[in-house]
Amino acid sequence: MDYAYGDMQILTRELEWTLEANSAQSTTMLLMPLLNALDVKSCLVLLLISLLVFDFWKSKNAPNFPPGPWGFPFLGNVFIGFDCRAMDEVAAKFGNIFSLRVGYDKIVLVSGYEWVKEVLVTQGDYFLDCLISPPFKEVFQGNGISLSSGYKWRKQRHFTAFHLKAFAEGKNALEFHIQKECLYLCQSFEEQQAVQTRILAAPILRSGSIGSPFNPHDILNRATANVIGCFAFGKRFDDNFIDFQSLLLNSDNMFIENIPQIQRRKDSQAAFTVDNLACITVDLFKTGTQTMTDTLQWALLLMIKYPNVQKKVQDEINCVIGKWRQPCLADRASMPYTDAVLHETQRVINIFPLTAPRLTSRDTALAGFFIPKGTLVICNLSSVLKDSSQWDKPDQFYPEHFLDDQKNFRKRKAFYPFSAGKRSCVGEQLARNTLFLFFISLLQKFSFSAPEGLEPRLEDQEQVKTSHKPSQICVSLR
């Protein structure tokens, strides 16, 4: 009988199925008497052994995958604290590229300037997609910037970056709004002092007199949120309750005014919808406000810890701006020391120690290791900011890291607080401008000191981040 090639294939597959079915049948038949002969205890032991074999097989790494510490069966390395300190400890043992396992998800961690740059910049295109956990997936539906991937992310990011740039370069737009907010910020610090002094039944705050301690967190938070609010809604929040949704829909300003323009776009994959715009706006507030607030709060604490640095910054302010003129962005070029202090603050405080996990979009090689498509990769930014091959005094607050021999400001290639590459911080410029103007406005007007007996504990950074208790400060009018 003649068979066509297709028929031959079908016949071969049928034969394979019959053989498989027969072998399964015969295995079961062989095992049945064995299973019957076993008691419950032995069955449990057998079950455990099979689970362990399954675990061993599931957690097996691809050949030449980065090494890592031993993980518990089924759980992996979940008990390793996923903070930069724990990561540094593992890196010290396994090298700058190592792997961890959470359940059966493999995560590659990358440390040190050389390899973090390789992942974020040189091979950046393969490490762009982000992992979204189910609750966020449900709420954001792949909208916004920090939780989206692929084409949609590219479009949303480009759209936001374009408007942030336009806001920064528009005729005095950004600078004008930040300067206005600086006035409110200084006023709030003064009011805080007034409240404190009234409580203490003391007379008004006079130049040089030190007020009682307070925590500046909420004041700073409101100020930074207002800068983002000005970008998103075209107006600052007052202290009353804000109906976010009505603001979003009734705004007549830079970013939100683009809704009609967005709706006209025909690109359905890029999802230019009002919902998405709302997600982007939430994203900007979520990622922008706390980071700027923490940085400013840390900057003030560092000025308290290092009064000689505070004095040098104030001397530079006196020299370049004086006591009465309002600071502007153009002053930065003439204030290398202050610029260096702000950069060094961002280097040592470690606001964003680890990047979000990124999924590799194809098989890649890193330092000779093989990283298969779909692996999670996290970069340790803190290890770059403290990389001893890049910084003279990595563990010290040393503004001279950013000054050359002539005391001019010096850019540093390993300055990664905003990350690097295509998924780096989209609000970097806005953040840098806001931090500069807020910081010098405060130091132009006030001097900062620690409450008696409550020196800022800078070494205990994690604690300061979670509880703002040690962040009490005292201010005096200059």
Ligand code: HEM
């Ligand atoms: C001192 C202030 C800031 C610091 C230190 C900071 C740091 C960072 C870092 C390290 C990333 C990358 C995170 C990662 O790779 O997982 C990032 C992303 C991002 N930042 Fe910032 N940021 C700051 C301020 C801001 C501000 C003011 C905005 C908004 C106006 C903003 C919006 C974003 C957004 C939307 C992303 C996600 C970018 C993307 O996924 O493409 N950030 N930021």
